Amino acid sequence: MKLTSTNELFDHYLQQKLDDKTATGTLRTLVHSNNAIDFSSNDYLGFAQSGLLTIDGEHSLTSGATGSRSITGNSLLAEETEQLIATFHNREAALIFNTGYMANVGLFSCIAAKGDTFISDEFIHASIIDGMRLSYANRLRFKHNDLADLEKKLQLATGKKIVIVESIYSMDGDAAPLIEMAELCKKNNALLIVDEAHATGLYGDKGNGLVCQYRLENEVYACIHTFGKAIGLHGAAITGSKVLRNFLINHARSFIYTTALPPHNYLQIQLAYQLLPSGKRKALHALVDYFREAIAVNKDITFIDSHSPIQGIMVGDNFATKALANHLIENGFFVRPILSPTVPVGKERIRICIHSFNTKEQIDGLVYSIVNSIFL
Ligand SMILES: Cc1ncc(COP(=O)(O)O)c(C=O)c1O
Incomplete structure (x- = not known):
């Protein structure tokens, strides 16, 4: 295909940069969770999915701020x-x-x-x-x-x-x-x-x-x-x-x-x-402990020593980390791979977020799928 216009040539140049990313396993793409169990979002207490923060029937406010805070957006x-x-x-x-x-x-x-x-x-x-x-x-x-x-x-x-x-x-x-x-x-x-x-x-x-x-x-x-x-x-x-x-x-x-x-x-x-x-902090921290105990039983798995809801299963390679994430998604668990250069080379991992709305059964299922993966 002959590229003629300046725009086409520039797109070609950008595509080459994207191809370089594909070659190193660092290309980012946008994905849907497709109703898989959420072990990835930052909605730790389930506030976003609860519907409790939806404001219905509020018609007295303008739909937009109409300006910056210094001009007309203050109130x-x-x-x-x-x-x-x-x-x-x-x-x-x-x-x-x-x-x-x-x-x-x-x-x-x-x-x-x-x-x-x-x-x-x-x-x-x-x-x-x-x-x-x-x-x-x-x-x-x-x-x-x-x-x-x-x-x-x-x-x-x-x-x-x-x-x-x-x-x-x-x-x-x-x-x-x-x-x-x-x-x-x-x-x-x-x-x-x-x-x-x-x-x-x-x-x-x-x-x-x-x-x-x-x-x-x-x-x-x-x-x-x-x-x-x-x-x-x-x-x-x-x-x-x-x-x-x-x-x-x-x-x-x-x-x-x-x-x-x-x-x-x-x-x-x-x-x-x-x-x-009144957020379910205690329940959340108890689930984090449950996950840590379940994963620690498997001595071959390296995980980051964290007591917070953010947990990491270390894989150490962009392609293997992506493969493990895909395997977990296919098994119904939505997790994301964290690749280099977001983390240093060799520290690529699956980032798992535990939420107050996850259940022990879901955690058991996730740990089972990680342990039985051929990608670790
Ligand atoms: C430590 C930290 N600070 C700041 C931000 C940015 O926050 P926001 O997503 O509201 O832009 C993030 C989000 O990823 C974060 O993890």
């Missing part, structure tokens, strides 16, 4: 929701962003200046990396959850030092040693910022996160709480001081230059926060 409803979130997480203030990705990009792109230093865990989420890349500050990485390496990097840092961690890591499901990190940051006059995306709703006596569970509200400068995971909705809040909130309203470009959330989203967020204290 009493938005501000009330932010105050409710701040109080829930024992903070002075909160600011809502349209997604967790936008919250992190907005925060980290504006909070540090040239000469300052970000120090982040090597497994930090892509949204934080993208935010830091948009800043003029220096960047240092410390080894995952390694306090000695963090201390080394703190000593190398210049200007204002900002340490960034996730309380529960999105791919490994393990927890950051937050208490020790907070002490280390204090000793080195560094700020500590914690992304609670996978801890919000799951930890703390009412689901307010690990920072609250450890009573570190005064030691941690700011937290990111996303609504797309245990909360079962969409959006995110950055919690911290009133000064930080005002600073973000003025400097976070992913907050300033975008249409705000539709008003009914704030009603749903308020509803979810009212439901969080």
Whole structure:
């Protein structure tokens, strides 16, 4: 086939890049769960599938925000929701962003200046990396959850030092040693910022996160709480001081230059926060223990040491990981393969998320299918 137009030639160039991905087993495609049992979504407490957050018959609100928060998209409803979130997480203030990705990009792109230093865990989420890349500050990485390496990097840092961690890591499901990190940051006059995306709703006596569970509200400068995971909705809040909130309203470009959330989203967020204290956390953590015990019986299977609902079966090769995921899907269990470069080469795995609505029988079936797979 002869390619003539500039558009066709460009598509051909893009297709070659995609073919390179196919050759290394890293091509991403979009899939449907087709009613398979959910062992993959971030709907840990079943809020999204429960129907409890659907708002019917609310006709007094506009369907869209009609503008950015700085122009026409602000409302009493938005501000009330932010105050409710701040109080829930024992903070002075909160600011809502349209997604967790936008919250992190907005925060980290504006909070540090040239000469300052970000120090982040090597497994930090892509949204934080993208935010830091948009800043003029220096960047240092410390080894995952390694306090000695963090201390080394703190000593190398210049200007204002900002340490960034996730309380529960999105791919490994393990927890950051937050208490020790907070002490280390204090000793080195560094700020500590914690992304609670996978801890919000799951930890703390009412689901307010690990920072609250450890009573570190005064030691941690700011937290990111996303609504797309245990909360079962969409959006995110950055919690911290009133000064930080005002600073973000003025400097976070992913907050300033975008249409705000539709008003009914704030009603749903308020509803979810009212439901969080009664979320089935205990049942969920009991199921996580059940899964861990069931999988640990099989000595040939390597799994990540995580006590959170995020569990990982290590496979260690893109093609074998995909084959195992397909095998599990064919057996009726919806799981996703996590491939390099999302995780380092050799650390490719099946990411399994346990939910409060899964049953022990479903977990037995999943473990049976993993153990009997020829792909491990
Ligand atoms: C740790 C972490 N932070 C931020 C985000 C982004 O959140 P959202 O999906 O709301 O954009 C995610 C989602 O994958 C995450 O895992």
